[in-house]
Amino acid sequence: MTTADVPGTPAGPGDTGIRVYLVDDHALFRSGVRAELDRGDGRSPVLEVVGEAGSVDEAVAGVGHLAPDVVLLDVHMPGGGGAEILRRARAAGTESVFLALSVSDAAEDVISVIRSGARGYVTKTISGRDLADAVRRVRAGDAVFSPRLAGFVLDAFSDRPGAAPPVDPEIDQLTKRERDVLRLLARGYAYKEIAKELFISVKTVETHVSSVLRKTQTSNRHELSRWASDRRLV
Numbered sequence: 594m595t596t597a598d599v600p601g602t603p604a605g606p607g608d609t610g611i612r613v614y615l616v617d618d619h620a621l622f623r624s625g626v627r628a629e630l631d632r633g634d635g636r637s638p639v640l641e642v643v644g645e646a647g648s649v650d651e652a653v654a655g656v657g658h659l660a661p662d663v664v665l666l667d668v669h670m671p672g673g674g675g676a677e678i679l680r681r682a683r684a685a686g687t688e689s690v691f692l693a694l695s696v697s698d699a700a701e702d703v704i705s706v707i708r709s710g711a712r713g714y715v716t717k718t719i720s721g722r723d724l725a726d727a728v729r730r731v732r733a734g735d736a737v738f739s740p741r742l743a744g745f746v747l748d749a750f751s752d753r754p755g756a757a758p759p760v761d762p763e764i765d766q767l768t769k770r771e772r773d774v775l776r777l778l779a780r781g782y783a784y785k786e787i788a789k790e791l792f793i794s795v796k797t798v799e800t801h802v803s804s805v806l807r808k809t810q811t812s813n814r815h816e817l818s819r820w821a822s823d824r825r826l827v
Contacts, residue, residue, distance in 0.1 A: 611638045611732050614661035614689070615645035616652040616678065618670045622717075623647070626665065626694075629721035630728075638732075640725055649673050653681045661689050663728050666711065668695035668702050669769040676765070679709040692731045694724070701772075703742050705765055713737035764824055766808050772826065774801040778814065779821040 613630060615623045623645050630640045644659050646652035649672035656664055656678075664682075668675040675693055682689065693706045693714040703714050712731040715724065716739050727737045767775065770791070777787045784802075788795045802817075811817045 609638055610641045611663055611728060612643045612659070612661045613640050613728060614643060614652075614656060614659060614664045616647075616664060616670075616675075617645075617667040617694070618647045619667075620647060626724070630725060632721070634722055634725055636725070636729075638729060640728055649677050649681075652678045653685070656682050656687055656689055657685050660687070663732050664689050664691045665694045665724075665728070666691050666706075668693050668697055668706055674769060675706050675711070676709040679706065679711060683710050690731050692727060692737065694719075698739070698742060701764065702769075703738075708765075714742055715739045716742070764826070767805060771801050771805050771808075774798060775805050775817065775821050776826055778802065779818040779826065 615626055617623050617626070627642045627645065630642055633639060643661055644655050646655045649670060652664075652666075666675045666678060670678075675691075675695075679691055682691075691711040693703075693711045694717060695702065695706075695714070696717045697703075698716050706714060713727060713736055715727050715737065719727070719739065730737045764772070770793075773791055774787055777790060782790065784795050784798045787793075787798045791798075806812065806817060809817060809820050811820050
């Protein structure tokens, strides 16, 4: 296990490039990452962006068709996010290596995507140079994490006393938006307040709550709040 700040090696003649595929639902962010990687840094292997996707279905199809060496994967996307892409891509037999690139540094997000098969996890505050290094290292077989995130993984996979417990599979089945709604609901927010906080409609809040109730097998707000509290989501 290594962090993402170890220098690469100078580029030399005959180096084989690494084919990279970008997955993020924000086109502007994809453009920025592509520009950083395409710019090059004089080190090897050279990184070549071969494609990009902005949705789960598009990502699964693109990875299957292009068979990139490394997939830079956003964690939170409509339709299931990074974990769903990993699940479907793995089921289809892809041999691509996945590196999560997310704005989130929450332990539950890190552990969820690593359990799903990602080889590393770095945050979007990473520099272009360090991101290029991270891509090279996961391709070489290293597990790469932004420094403070490595501890989450060590704790989750450790049996030592005091280690963080493994992620609850019941939590894993909730989408990021459903967890956001659940946390606010458990804190006593009304539906209108949740809608305002998350910039969604009240009807969308109601839909998410119904889905969470079904997935957690609870029947009312009180039980749902206790369920969230028991799992330290609030």
